[in-house]
Amino acid sequence: MTLVLADSIQPFALGLIGAILVWRLLCMTFQGPDHKEVWTRIEAVGVSGNGIFPWTRAVVGSILSIQKNAHEGYKRICKAKDRPFTLPTMWTGGAVVVLPPSLLPLLNKPDTELSGFRALIETIQLPYMISNRDIYENVIHFDVVRKILTKKEVIGSLAPTTAEELDIAFRECWGVSERWQTMNGWDVCGRIITRAALRTLIGEPLCRDETFLEQSRLYANSLFAGTAIINCLPPLVRPLLGPLLALRAKYYQARCQKVLRPYVEERIRLWNQRQERDNQPNDFLQWMIPKCSSAHSDQLEPNKTAMRLLALNTMFIFAMGYVFAHCIFDLYSSSPSPKAEFLHDLEEECKRVFVKHHGLSTKAAIDSLYRVDSSIRESMRLSDVGVTNLPLDVVSGKISLGNGIQVPPGVRMVFPTQSIHLDPSNYEQPLCFDAFRFSRRFETLEVPNKQLGERELLTSPTPSFLAFGYGRHGCPGRWFVAQTIKQALAYVIMNYDVELAGAPIKRKALLNMMVPPTNAQIRIRRKSQKETGL
Incomplete structure (x- = not known):
C-alpha cells in the first residue's frame, strides 16, 4: 500500500514542479523591464541563489515555509530597514511584495490605482466555487x-x-x-x-x-x-x-x-x-x-x-x-x-x-x-x-515605495499582519x-x-491591530x-x-x-x- 501511494505521489509531485517551472519561464519571458527591475531592487526572503531553479524550490517550499519566511523578512527588513521584501508564494506562482507598516497609508489610495478585489477573489478561488x-x-x-x-x-x-x-x-x-x-x-x-x-x-x-x-x-x-x-x-x-x-x-x-x-x-x-x-x-x-x-x-x-x-x-x-x-x-x-x-x-x-x-x-x-x-x-x-493580509494589486501607474522603488501594474503587495500582531x-x-x-x-x-x-x-x-x-x-x-x-x-x-x-x-x-x-x-x-x- 505504501509503495503504491509513493508511486502515485511521485509523478504527481514531479508534474507540479514541472508546471511551476513552465509558469516561471512564462512569467520571466513575458514580464517587462519594469517588473524585472522591481524583483532585482527588492530583497527576496526564502530564496537561496539566483535563477529559475532556486525560485522554483522556494515557490514549492512556500506551502509550508511561508510563515517562517514572512516573520524573518519582517524582522530583518521591514523592522530593521523600513523596506519591503519579496516573498515567494504558490498563491501567485511567483512572489508578492511584503510592505512595512509605514506604508499602511497606501490602503487609502483609490481602487483605480490599488485594488484588493481581484486578490480577494483569488484568495477564495470564487471562479471555481x-x-x-x-x-x-x-x-x-x-x-x-x-x-x-x-x-x-x-x-x-x-x-x-x-x-x-x-x-x-x-x-x-x-x-x-x-x-x-x-x-x-x-x-x-x-x-x-x-x-x-x-x-x-x-x-x-x-x-x-x-x-x-x-x-x-x-x-x-x-x-x-x-x-x-x-x-x-x-x-x-x-x-x-x-x-x-x-x-x-x-x-x-x-x-x-x-x-x-x-x-x-x-x-x-x-x-x-x-x-x-x-x-x-x-x-x-x-x-x-x-x-x-x-x-x-x-x-x-x-x-x-x-x-x-x-x-x-x-x-x-x-x-x-x-x-x-x-x-x-x-x-x-x-x-x-x-x-x-x-x-x-x-x-x-x-x-x-x-x-x-x-x-x-x-x-x-x-x-x-x-x-x-x-x-x-x-x-x-x-x-x-492568515500570515499576511490586506492584499493590493497595482492597477494603473506606478506606486512609489520609497528608496527609488517603483512598482508597476500587475504586481501584488501584502502586509505582514501576523508579524505586526506578534511584534x-x-x-x-x-x-x-x-x-x-x-x-x-x-x-x-x-x-x-x-x-x-x-x-x-x-x-x-x-x-498594530489589522x-x-x-x-x-x-x-x-x-x-x-x-x-x-x-x-x-x-x-x-x-x-x-x-x-x-x-x-x-x-x-x-x-x-x-x-x-x-x-x-x-x-x-x-x-x-x-x-x-x-x-
Whole structure:
C-alpha cells in the first residue's frame, strides 16, 4: 500500500514542479523591464541563489515555509530597514511584495490605482466555487453590508434577536446538563455562530432548520478547505484541477440552494404584493430584496438572490466561527493562574452589566462589556486567520515605495499582519494571551482620561491591530461581528464551565492560511442556577 501511494505521489509531485517551472519561464519571458527591475531592487526572503531553479524550490517550499519566511523578512527588513521584501508564494506562482507598516497609508489610495478585489477573489478561488460570475463581480450583497449593516441603529435593533437565538442555540447545541461532556470544539462553536448568523441573514423559521443549518456549515467548511488546496496548486494547473477540488463545496452549495430558493421566492412574492411595507422582517434578505429590485431586472431572480445569501453566509459562518472558536480556545487554555483571574473578572463584568441592563440584549449593554471586548480583540491579535493580509494589486501607474522603488501594474503587495500582531515593540510578551491587555489601564477610570487616549476596542483598527483591515479596507461588517461574538462569549462565561481536552492546540500554516484546529476537543458543563446567581 505504501509503495503504491509513493508511486502515485511521485509523478504527481514531479508534474507540479514541472508546471511551476513552465509558469516561471512564462512569467520571466513575458514580464517587462519594469517588473524585472522591481524583483532585482527588492530583497527576496526564502530564496537561496539566483535563477529559475532556486525560485522554483522556494515557490514549492512556500506551502509550508511561508510563515517562517514572512516573520524573518519582517524582522530583518521591514523592522530593521523600513523596506519591503519579496516573498515567494504558490498563491501567485511567483512572489508578492511584503510592505512595512509605514506604508499602511497606501490602503487609502483609490481602487483605480490599488485594488484588493481581484486578490480577494483569488484568495477564495470564487471562479471555481461559484459558476455565475455575476454573483461575485456584481457585489450587491456587499453594498447592502456597507450601507445598512454599518448603522448603529440597525446594529442595535439586531441585539435582541441574536440574544434570543444564542440562548436557544446554546441550550440545543451545548446542552443544559450539569455533568461534564466532551465535544468537538470547532464544530460546536461553529454551530452556535451558524445559528446567530442565519437569524440575522434570513430570519425565522429557516435559521432553525436543522438540515439547512448543517448543510450551511458543511458548505462553509468545504469551500474554505477547497480554496486552501487550490491555492497550493501552481496557477497553470488550477483550471484543470480547480473544478474537481470544488465539487464537494458545490455539492453542499446545491443542497443549501434547494432549501433556500423556495424561501426566497416566498419573501420576494410577499414583498411585491405588500403595499404598505411596514413591519417587515428585520434581516439581511429583506434589506437585499429592494436593492436587487432597483438594480438590473434579473438581479431579483430567486437563484441569484439565494446564491448571494449563501456567499455572504459562508463568509459570516467561517470568519465568525473562526474568531469565536479561537477565543474559547485561547481563553480556556491560558495558564491556570491568569485563566482563573480572567474568568473571575469576566464573569463579574458580565453579571454586573446583565443586572444593570436587565440582560445582554441591547447595544448599550453589549457596549459596556469592555473586558469581553478586550478578550476577543486579544484572541484575534494572537490567532490570526492568515500570515499576511490586506492584499493590493497595482492597477494603473506606478506606486512609489520609497528608496527609488517603483512598482508597476500587475504586481501584488501584502502586509505582514501576523508579524505586526506578534511584534514585541507593539505588544509586551506578544506570544502570551492577556485577556485584559486592551482594557486593564481603563479599569479604575470613572471619567475619561485624555492622557490615556481612546480605548482600543474590538472594532478599532490601528497600525498594530489589522484583524479587521485598515483605512478604506476596514471590514464594514465588523460592528455586527463584534456585537454577536461578544454576546456569545458572555453567554458562555455566565452559563458554562469549559475545559480543553487532549493535547494543547498547535497552530500550523498552510501557505498563507492558518489551519483551523478542527479536531480540538472541549469539555463543557452547564452551570446551575445557584452557581450563576441569575
